[in-house]
Structure formats: structure tokens, C-alpha cells
Amino acid sequence: MEQIKNDKKEVLMAALYRCQNPFVIAQIESLLEREQVLAPIGAISEDYPLLLQVKSYRDTSLQTNLKVRSVNLLTSYQNWTVWPKFIVSFIMLIISAAIINNFSYEEGTLQYSNFISGMVMIYGGLWTFFIMDALIVLVLAYTGKVEIAQSSLIRKIFCLIFPPIAIGQRNLVEPEKIWLPFYNWSKCNEGLYNHLKKQFSIPMIIIALLIIPVLLIEWQFYEEVENFLNTDLSFLLGLIQGFIWFAFAFEFLLLIAITDNKFSYIKRNWIDLLIILLPFVSFVRSLRLVKVAKITQLSRGYKLRALLMKAREGFIFASFFSRIMAVKPDFRLKKLMKKLNENQKEREIIEEDLAKLCKWLVDKKQTNP
Secondary structure (H helix, E strand, O other): OHHHHHHHHHHHHHHHHHOOOHHHHHHHHHHHHOHHHHHHHHHHOOOOHHHHOOOOOOOOOOOOOOOOOOOOHHHHHHHHHHHHHHHHHHHHHHHHHHHHHHHHHOOOOOOOHHHHHHHHHHHHHHHHHHHHHHHHHHHHHHHOOOOOOHHHHHHHHHHHHOHHHHHOEEOOOOOOEEEEOOOEEEEOOHHHHHHHHHHHHHHHHHHHHOHHHHHHHHHOOHHHHHHHHOOOHHHHHHHHHHHHHHHHHHHHHHHHHHOOOHHHHHHHOHHHHHHHHHHHHHHHHHHHHHOOOOHHHHHHHHHHHHHHHHHHHHHHHHHHHHHHHHHOHHHHHHHHHHHHHHHHHHHHHHHHHHHHHHHHHHHHHHHOO
């Protein structure tokens, strides 16, 4: 064992001698400075080999057009319905944007009621597609004695509540795979997430910029633009706001479907989540206003709805600046170094707690040999 340790040290010393990377050398220097603090961990590492597993295994590969290993009636049915289900989910998300933004955009009256009523009927009709799909999946799983992955089953239930969630479809039997248009079945890993995040970055910046002409027209040039276009401008502005909401919702639903750590993704993208949720709050408030009789309560409702809309516009601006700054190398470098330092501090605290535990184990071993 001692010979193996010495051989490893010689290999590492030779590698360090060849190393010309100042950043790596600085990392090694920092680690060696903490040798005394970490000494108890080294003393007990032979008894607990788990302590030596310090490498993080990250999968940054992009694996698309994969084959599904499990071939049965259930997986065949899913392969046959992935494209139709994506298209229906996509359409339902567009309808959601139209309905929610119509109710939350106009203050005072609910306009285009016939249009919205038609949209609601179409949405309800498409919803039955997902109910039938869920029933067929359960029947095929039961008759074929196929076990559906728990995570896929939970996602299936959420799709019945809000069908556009099915934009990101995980495989029912192999949940590590997700179906994406033009990528087919792909492996859910860091590589796929980073690839799609990069694909979305510039288009989302451009889409977020659309809020600027909307606000300029609303605040300053409403009458002039309405007279020039000779049309109901509120409907047009509502469409633009609806498109912005749709884009943010589509990106969010797709990327959160890929990541396994949902809470971590929400924590990193809480601004985008608020952009998506605020119109829902306003929408629910609007439905409530239909049943309210008192004028004072109506006025309070309108004020709240206006406040929610302004908040959403502010968050769209915040998301835009966050995305545009992330593209700038200097800002991103500072941000990444700050995050690295925070993680390093957290790592050092964990290592110190681990060292205390190891010291206790060493003392216990010496007391009771």
C-alpha cells in the first residue's frame, strides 16, 4: 500500500513539474496550504476509501437520435405519438398565451369575448387528447406488464393538469431520455442542457427586447400609433405581450424538463418563472372580477392587475439585462469567479466538518483498538 502511495506521488510530482497552467498551480498551492486542516481525513482514508472519491463525474456529451432499448407496445405507442403530442402541446401553449394575456392586458372590460370563447373551446377539446392518451398508456402498461418510471408517471399526471408541460416528453420506461423535435430521443445530461441553453440565448434576448416598443407606445405614442395603423392597438399590443410570454414559457418548460434538479433550475431562473406566473395571477384575478359586484372591489382588482402587469414588464427587463450581461466576457468572468469563490468557501467548510468527524473516528479507534 505504501509503495502504491509513493508511486502515485511520483507520477503527480512529474505531472506538476510539466504543468504550465498558473490557475492549476494556484489551486494546488491553495490545497497544500490546507494540508494540516485536512490531515485527519488523510489519516483515516485507508479505512474509508469513499473519502478518496473526490472526482465529479459530469456528462457534457451531446447524445441525440438514440434508440430506445425497451421495445414493447407501450414504447411503440409513445414513439408513434411523440410528434402529435408535441404539436398539440405547442398549440395549447399558444392558446394559453392568448387567453391569459387577453384577460390580464385590458383593464376595465373583457374584450374579444367571442375570440377568447373560441380559444377556450379549442383548448378544452385538445385537453381530451391528453386524457385519452393517459388512459391508453395505463391500459398498455397494465396489459403488457410494463413498469412506468416513477418520474415519468408524475410528469404524466402534471400534463393532465397543464398539458403544455408535455412539450418536454421523457421516455416512460427510460426516463433518462427525452424527446425533442429534430433531435429525437436524447440523453438528459449537462451537455444537452448547455447546448439548448446556448441555442435559446440570442433569440430570447431579441424577444425580451420587444417589450421596449410596447412600453413606448403605451406610455407615449398610443394615440398616434393607433391612428396611423387605423386598428385597435390594445389587441396588437396584447398579441406582442402574449408572444413574449409564450417564448419565456416555452424555454422554461423545455429546459426544466431536461434538468433532473428542478429546484436548482428554478432557483437560477426565478425571474423567468415570475414572468410566466404573474399573468396567471392576473388571469385568476380577472375571473374573480366577473363575479364581483361592488365598485370599490372592482377598482382594487384593476389596480392589482395593473401592478402585476407592470411587475411583469420589469421582470422582462431584468431577464433581458441578465441575459445580455451573461454574453459579455468581462461580466461573465467576474460572475463565474464570484460563484467559484462561494463554492470554494462552501467546500472548505464541508471539508473542515469532515476533518472534525475523521478526527473523532481516529480518536475513537485509538481509544478502542
